[in-house]
Amino acid sequence: MAEVYKLIHPVKYFNDYINRNVRPDGRKFDDQRDIKLNVNAIKSADASAVVKCGNTTVVCGIKLELAKPKAEEPELGFFVTNVELLPLCSSKFRPGPPSDHAQVVSNVVSDICINSKSVNLKELCIVPDKLAWVVYCDMVCLDNDGSIVDACIITLMTSLKSLTLPKVNYDVETEEIVVDTSVRMPLNITGLPIATSFAVYQQSPRSIVLIDPSADEEEMCGGVGANLIICCNDEQFCGIQKFGGSNLSTEAEKKTLAIAKERSKLVEKVIETCLINEIK
């Protein structure tokens, strides 16, 4: 019955829940979904991780390649991130070239990585002007049930933390490259950016902030994807994006910053625990 009601009166259905201070999936406004994280899910990749935040599932695989650095930046390696939202993950996506939304998500994720300065591109350079690592980070969404950026950042950072670079010997004279895969060095990652998504719902006169929104909630709040994404990195912020949805007052905005900080500590613990378990 509830399913039919949801289809016929989607707004009233949602409002009825919100009026009782509960969300359609039974969470409170400030409850987040459980996170399940698994490192080294893809054995053929150089590093990988799968995360499940509620139903949202994202796989990240990292592939290493060697290349010649750009002439204008001879001391920098390459770090490329890409997010794919395939028709598999939601009925909203069609086969073919990436949709606008997929491009926006990809851009947000890569911006967070650049702004947090977690990966030092200089470390990816082996011999200046001759040889450098290219780190391809491909994230594929298997199931899109909202807060996609959060999930992407968690799998990306977990994969990066577990990534090891093999030793490379480069002979300057003969230009011969010898890769020794038995000696591997971990990549230094400074800080740990963690993104937290929010949806802002206008139920006049109050505006309600929903943490870790599901796809249905994001749609009800009018935005394409989450309305507010806050990315914390060691007490600092490396990206606060707010698009669409209801307008945000000063008090609501302060509250979201505090929540994002708290959640980042929790997610940090999840990632650390997962990595320690993997080593055992």
Add this chain to the structure above:
Amino acid sequence: MEIEDENNFKLRPMKCELNYLSRSDGSAILAQGETVVLVSVNGPLDIKSTSQSIEKATLEVLFCTKGGKPSVADRFKENIIRQTCETAILGCLYPRTGISLTIQELEDFGGLLTCTVNCACLALLNSGIAMRHMVAAVCCAVSEEGNLVLEPSYTQVQSASALLYFVFDSRERNLVTGFTEGSFSENTYEEALARCRLASDVVFDFYRDIVKQYSDVI
């Protein structure tokens, strides 16, 4: 003309012309400092049935860079502008129609996106489309030493450790859109937000001055 108010907020000089294009329903060209953007608005008009919405008007935003080559970053800009304008427009008055917003970048000397959002708002005002509220975008740079610079110049943008962009509504000065580059502390963010919120008044006053020149009713 340097724009200053009693709180001594110095924004870059703004120059604007409405009805710049003769064949579109509304258009505006806006220069903020040396950054120049041209926006044309057409609509509400007929669009193909797959992109129609029975609840509200569909907003289509096309961002054309000076170089002409579309990129992923342009989709991101289009998304920012579309979502900002969607909250500003009373789209429910024009169901099953489309409103198209075409933006042409003419010069970029920093603060392109604030100039674009402000210009889009002026073009929408010019086109006569019903709006919930106006929007004003203000940019703030955090310099290496941690000082805040409102509406930074090109060199200040290049040397900034962080850039924060905010868009406010004209009714309660609430945050409509915000996005950031670089990393910064919570205090910096709060202060930048408060200063940009005050500075948005200058932009709204500018809108009033411009619209006054084109209409004798107000």
